[in-house]
Amino acid sequence: MNPAMRVGDILVEPLAAAGATEGRTRIRELLDAVGLPADAAGRYPREFSGGQRQRIAIARALALDPSVIICDEPTSALDVTTQARVLTLLQDIQRGTGVAYLFISHDLGVVHEVSDSIAVLHRGRIVEMGKAHRVATNPEHPYTRKLQMAAPVADPKKQRLRRAERLELTTEELSSPGSRS
Template identity: 55%
Template sequence: MNQPLLDIQNITVEYPSKSFRSKPFRALSNVSLDVRAGECVGLVGESGSGKTTLGRAVLGLAPVTEGKVLFRGQDIAHAGRSERRELASDIQVVFQDPYTSLNPSRTVEQILAEPLTVRKVPRAEASKRIQALFEMVRLPADSGNRLPREFSGGQRQRIAIARALALKPQLIVCDEPVSALDLSTQARVLELFKDIQEQTHVAYLFVSHDLEVVRHISHRVAVMYRGDIVEFGDGDQVTSAPRHPYTQRLFFAAPVADPEAQAQRREERHRLLAEQNA
């Protein structure tokens, strides 16, 4: 089997305590995960499970105390600033909130041109690339001269996706990229992510609290609980017939349109919770 594009090996992330008498807070404990080229791996869990911390560790934004984060076989867990700048061409991120992730004082063209300018891409080539990005994320061709506030939430997230794609990365860490959007907009943006992956073969580490969201986009799904991965496997299997009790609780917590089925799910979730607390 080919070497994974991203190979997280037994990493631990600890944050120092505010009091010298207290032990450090351990956000992740001995976590392993891999993402293959062109693949989407969904990382799902409730708030506080550690899923966002794992994404931040890949990006160099969380301290890796132990273990390795291998990207194309190179350990980047402790990469310095200059190494991280070089990695920016290959690893990008789409954050949760499109309202705060874009500079409100810059036009969309300036936002998209910035990473290209840093890489010293000639102006004519950069302009051509920006127009191609508008087409790829399905924004109007005249979007460049407008400010982010002139767009809807879904359109702003498309701008953020275009910015992440500007340098043609191999991996994008998607940190809850649709959770701030309404349901209909979520569906359209998820389809956009899938179409982009088919066109570019970029890999995603897709972080979400919603099992239904990762079901629609992920080839494989990892489930995090209290800083550990408790289930990892084929996306259809994990999201439709989960084996771990925690994943089962996430599954039964997802709403369905049928009132009778919803009532059965609620009863099953209460049963699992009661077993956990017994």
């Protein structure tokens, strides 16, 4: 987001580029859709928290009523509580609009939360693909297992065991052709 622009101008920019004329009304609708007050339009991005700025980015993505939104690491810089709120917002928007997401993340737990299907890429190739629950909870490929084990767990003992197991997966195991599922 351009820090010199007010949120309203950031949101109206794609509308203006598309020749839309409903500007201010649409800005209020977009802010409402992502749970921000109407007065947010007159403020600068720096006046918002990370989670609120992510909501502004989501509102901008929704401005032209897309059928697909690409979400590239949309929660990676957020704390766990804020991540959960943003994921819930994305799911609510999807239920309300029918928009599809292409969700890109290294956090298999987050991807599992919002996806019906998962494709895991390693070095530019799909190494595992399937229903989200199966891939996230019972991965077959070593790289997918490594992603699964990278997710933090609350129990420090379990976390240490996961870390040790993850580190045992060698580069050779991850890149060998025979490891593909």
